[in-house]
Amino acid sequence: MSRELASSFSPADIEASLYKQWVAAGYFRANSASTKPPFTIVIPPPNVTGSLHIGHALDHTLQDTLTRMKRMKGFEALWLPGMDHAGIATQNVVEKQLSAQGISRHDLGREDFVKKVWEWKSDSGGAILDQMRRLGDSVDWSREAFTMNSNLSTAVLTIFKKLHDQDLIYRAERIINWCPRCLTALSDIEVDYHDDSGEFVQVRYGEGDIQITVATTRAETMLGDGAVAVHPDDKRYKHLIGKKVLLPLANRYIPIIADELVEMDFGTGAVKVTAAHDPNDFEMAVRHNVAFVVIMNEHGVMDGSGTRFDGMDRFDARKAVVEALRDEGRIMDEKRPYVHAVGHCSRCDITLEPRLSKQWFVKVAPLAKAAGDAVRDGRVKIEPEELAPRYFDWIDNMHDWCISRQLWWGHRIPVWYGPNGESVVLGPGESPPAGYNQDPDVLDTWFSSALWPFSTLGWPAESDDLKKFYPTSVLVTGYDILFFWVARMMMFGLFAMDGVQPFHTIALHGLVRDQFGKKMSKSKGNVVDPIEFMDKYGADALRFTLARGANPGKDQALAEDWIAGSRNFATKLWNATRFAMINGASIDGDLPPLDSLNAIDKWILSRLSETISEVDSLLEQYEFARACELMYHFAWDDLCDWYLELSKESFASKDSANTKRVLGFVLDQLFRLMHPIMPFITEVMWTTLTGQESLVIAAWPIGHPEHIDKKSEKLIVEIQEIITDVRRFRNDQGIKTSQKIPARFIAPERINDYADAMAFVLRLELGTITPSAHCEIGAVKVEFDLTRSIDVAAERARLEKDLATAQKDRQTAEVKLNNQGFIAKASENVVVEIRERLEKTTADIARITAQLQKLQNP
RNA sequence: GGGUGCUUAGCUCAGUGGUAGAGCGUCUCGUUUACACCGAGAAUGUCGGGGGUUCGAAACCCUCAGCGCCCA
Numbered sequence: 001m002s003r004e005l006a007s008s009f010s011p012a013d014i015e016a017s018l019y020k021q022w023v024a025a026g027y028f029r030a031n032s033a034s035t036k037p038p039f040t041i042v043i044p045p046p047n048v049t050g051s052l053h054i055g056h057a058l059d060h061t062l063q064d065t066l067t068r069m070k071r072m073k074g075f076e077a078l079w080l081p082g083m084d085h086a087g088i089a090t091q092n093v094v095e096k097q098l099s100a101q102g103i104s105r106h107d108l109g110r111e112d113f114v115k116k117v118w119e120w121k122s123d124s125g126g127a128i129l130d131q132m133r134r135l136g137d138s139v140d141w142s143r144e145a146f147t148m149n150s151n152l153s154t155a156v157l158t159i160f161k162k163l164h165d166q167d168l169i170y171r172a173e174r175i176i177n178w179c180p181r182c183l184t185a186l187s188d189i190e191v192d193y194h195d196d197s198g199e200f201v202q203v204r205y206g207e208g209d210i211q212i213t214v215a216t217t218r219a220e221t222m223l224g225d226g227a228v229a230v231h232p233d234d235k236r237y238k239h240l241i242g243k244k245v246l247l248p249l250a251n252r253y254i255p256i257i258a259d260e261l262v263e264m265d266f267g268t269g270a271v272k273v274t275a276a277h278d279p280n281d282f283e284m285a286v287r288h289n290v291a292f293v294v295i296m297n298e299h300g301v302m303d304g305s306g307t308r309f310d311g312m313d314r315f316d317a318r319k320a321v322v323e324a325l326r327d328e329g330r331i332m333d334e335k336r337p338y339v340h341a342v343g344h345c346s347r348c349d350i351t352l353e354p355r356l357s358k359q360w361f362v363k364v365a366p367l368a369k370a371a372g373d374a375v376r377d378g379r380v381k382i383e384p385e386e387l388a389p390r391y392f393d394w395i396d397n398m399h400d401w402c403i404s405r406q407l408w409w410g411h412r413i414p415v416w417y418g419p420n421g422e423s424v425v426l427g428p429g430e431s432p433p434a435g436y437n438q439d440p441d442v443l444d445t446w447f448s449s450a451l452w453p454f455s456t457l458g459w460p461a462e463s464d465d466l467k468k469f470y471p472t473s474v475l476v477t478g479y480d481i482l483f484f485w486v487a488r489m490m491m492f493g494l495f496a497m498d499g500v501q502p503f504h505t506i507a508l509h510g511l512v513r514d515q516f517g518k519k520m521s522k523s524k525g526n527v528v529d530p531i532e533f534m535d536k537y538g539a540d541a542l543r544f545t546l547a548r549g550a551n552p553g554k555d556q557a558l559a560e561d562w563i564a565g566s567r568n569f570a571t572k573l574w575n576a577t578r579f580a581m582i583n584g585a586s587i588d589g590d591l592p593p594l595d596s597l598n599a600i601d602k603w604i605l606s607r608l609s610e611t612i613s614e615v616d617s618l619l620e621q622y623e624f625a626r627a628c629e630l631m632y633h634f635a636w637d638d639l640c641d642w643y644l645e646l647s648k649e650s651f652a653s654k655d656s657a658n659t660k661r662v663l664g665f666v667l668d669q670l671f672r673l674m675h676p677i678m679p680f681i682t683e684v685m686w687t688t689l690t691g692q693e694s695l696v697i698a699a700w701p702i703g704h705p706e707h708i709d710k711k712s713e714k715l716i717v718e719i720q721e722i723i724t725d726v727r728r729f730r731n732d733q734g735i736k737t738s739q740k741i742p743a744r745f746i747a748p749e750r751i752n753d754y755a756d757a758m759a760f761v762l763r764l765e766l767g768t769i770t771p772s773a774h775c776e777i778g779a780v781k782v783e784f785d786l787t788r789s790i791d792v793a794a795e796r797a798r799l800e801k802d803l804a805t806a807q808k809d810r811q812t813a814e815v816k817l818n819n820q821g822f823i824a825k826a827s828e829n830v831v832v833e834i835r836e837r838l839e840k841t842t843a844d845i846a847r848i849t850a851q852l853q854k855l856q857n858p
Numbered sequence: 859g860g861g862u863g864c865u866u867a868g869c870u871c872a873g874u875g876g877u878a879g880a881g882c883g884u885c886u887c888g889u890u891u892a893c894a895c896c897g898a899g900a901a902u903g904u905c906g907g908g909g910g911u912u913c914g915a916a917a918c919c920c921u922c923a924g925c926g927c928c929c930a
Contacts, residue, residue: 263859386862516869549871556871557870562881565881571893572895576892579891580892728898808877825913826913830914
């Protein structure tokens with residue numbers, strides 16, 4: 001194995017081949033027969049129609065980081081990949097292709113259409129899978145799953161029957177969200193509400209003594225009114241309750257009813273009740289036995305009202321109805337535009353229509369109760385905790401779930417109807433009686449993805465995978481699909497697996513936003529492409545950027561500059577490693593005994609151990625951003641800026657065996673620590689450094705308590721202060737970095753031991769000199785022979801600034817110590833700390849003042 | 859309308875009671891035994907407003923204002 005790195009790091013050259021090697025070596029394959037403890041993550045299945053967007057890149061980076069870390073920690077780590085068949089989305093894609101050829105799915109027929117979709121899937125579906133390889137996802141490809149595969153379909157049939165047998169699935173006529181374009185029912189969560197500019201009109205119903213004015217945003221539905229409702233306590237209308245009022249245009253008489261659902265303060269306090277076209281009205285109608293009048297067909301076209309408006313599109317009808325009412329003098333008030341939230345199809349964005357329709361539902365109450373309790377009693381933890389109330393709020397108030405869809409692509413509802421209206425639910429492998437026909441509808445896609453944590457592991461079979469890897473360890477996903485998917489997995493998981501929760505922890509992350517924190521959207525044109533970023537900066541840079549921005553449950557802003565910054569960080573590490581290896585960094589043999597090391601070596605080992613322990617604990621708590629921050633500063637500041645600089649003198653002149661070994665150790669451990677976040681570059685650097693097989697299967701680093709050395713840390717802080725102050729002096733005096741200055745240290749022995757190292761960093765030539773200037777840092781004096789007089793003004797400015805700082809610091813310390821309350825009540829160590837601060841600043845002030853005086857009267 | 863979160867440097871964000879931080883950006887200087895995708899140094903904040911608790915508040919409590927998200 002070559003033990004030298006190329007002069008520059010080129011991600012594009014190595015990433016793809018490294019990934020192939022990892023897969024070929026089988027590192028990502030989990031073994032259900034293993035005796036190691038399991039660690040399982042199932043991937044939130046992307047849509048088969050989807051491609052990798054920046055949100056996936058974040059989600060996958062976090063999951064991969066956890067999986068890789070656990071694998072290194074000795075767990076049998078399984079990250080299970082797969083895709084969702086995405087009913088409506090996929091059907092839409094294929095239908096669009098067909099319509100380009102002038103064919104509709106009905107021309108093909110159901111069987112051929114479904115065949116077409118499968119063909120589409122094998123030709124162009126799953127583009128995202130290759131993009132996951134780019135990102136470095138360490139998923140177990142041998143277990144790749146798809147919600148429409150036969151084993152997952154078996155799971156669907158099994159649970160449908162089980163739910164049905166326990167009366168948790170029923171068929172009923174209800175108001176559901178209907179998409180007049182996709183021609184299917186939608187569940188509540190497939191509805192996107194956004195503000196539309198509509199109208200709000202008040203219409204006078206009735207004649208003579210019996211008149212009442214109602215307010216509505218959907219005037220055309222008045223043709224289907226079955227009643228007018230008022231609040232029972234509303235004095236304005238009390239006398240009208242129970243009377244019948246004339247419904248204009250339709251020329252029918254409808255009752256005036258009283259119901260507490262009506263808000264007295266809203267509009268006129270009287271509302272029209274259109275039982276077949278509004279969910280709230282539906283409820284009232286059931287309570288009061290109001291007639292259901294259907295006036296619109298599945299395409300959103302007026303139909304069945306028996307008026308001249310039949311045949312008009314719903315929006316044309318709205319205008320026409322208002323016009324007709326105006327002609328009759330029945331419009332009492334109009335607000336236009338009236339901006340209000342309107343439901344749209346989450347797939348095609350068309351305005352939805354509430355529609356009375358016979359559909360299949362899951363009775364969620366008992367399931368949701370169990371799903372809420374699992375979190376309430378701590379069996380499932382939501383991270384961050386702040387998001388738990390949102391979960392409860394939703395799951396404790398959930399409506400029954402409409403699961404039937406009028407589509408062809410999906411799991412067909414396993415219910416068969418007999419010639420006389422009988423019905424039978426079939427489990428896997430069962431056949432219907434002769435003459436029975438299957439329900440034409442398919443199940444909501446989320447029905448099958450709710451089974452994902454166990455259907456992918458072989459359920460309902462009692463497979464080895466299921467035994468080994470269920471329940472899964474953690475579910476990592478964006479808070480935006482907490483309701484869509486997470487809650488449903490909770491319900492079905494607890495139900496199907498006899499109360500065993502599908503995962504121990506739900507770790508929620510936020511959304512990726514643009515550099516100004518704005519939501520990314522196609523219309524704003526601020527959408528970024530993760531593939532482009534990987535092409536340009538490498539997968540590691542993208543991963544590091546996303547992980548570094550990932551604070552639990554919080555959105556993150558992302559700018560291309562920041563990915564470039566991560567690339568710079570990768571380059572920095574590369575160059576540092578190259579330099580270290582040229583100077584003989586080594587992992588051969590044991591670390592030298594601690595007491596044989598100099599303070600610089602002891603310090604970096606101490607810092608390394610602290611960093612490892614803290615990063616480990618942060619990653620275990622899903623605190624990716626903070627973990628990255630620590631790694632970044634350890635690597636760049638401690639290691640590159642200080643340790644390597646302070647060690648150069650030793651490499652250049654002395655026996656540096658200890659430092660070479662320590663440096664090798666530090667790099668080895670650091671690469672292990674960073675590998676889960678930046679797998680590619682760390683793999684190349686580590687295998688080159690160590691000559692070993694792969695970091696993917698290397699052991700995770702652990703902190704060494706015996707390496708923690710506060711004394712050395714304190715000493716190095718002192719040395720850093722001295723170096724920084726001398727650099728400031730040189731800078732203020734306009735002395736070039738390259739110019740060597742004769743100098744000497746007057747310092748205590750513990751500092752003086754490192755005079756050579758400091759001199760090397762500071763470009764000082766130590767020796768006997770005639771000083772013409774000096775710096776004082778606490779008890780340390782550094783004298784220089786500048787062979788010219790110093791810039792007095794610059795030096796005075798520098799000292800005066802130091803003086804001001806010291807004075808300010810002393811003052812705040814003094815104020816505290818003069819406060820009797822502080823002395824009496826503050827904790828001992830805080831008081832001691834402030835006393836020390838007072839002493840130090842007092843000494844500093846005296847020293848600086850003396851220097852300033854000398855400057856004036858040399 | 860109900861719930862919930864946020865407001866800290868020019869920008870994006872950390873910071874759960876003890877001298878205000880990071881990255882990027884800005885300014886000055888610089889090619890010295892890794893690295894200009896770099897180094898050194900510097901500037902920059904009455905921590906949204908007002909009240910309270912406390913010896914001490916960016917942090918805890920109350921209140922107001924603005925912004926955002928979820929649900930209806």
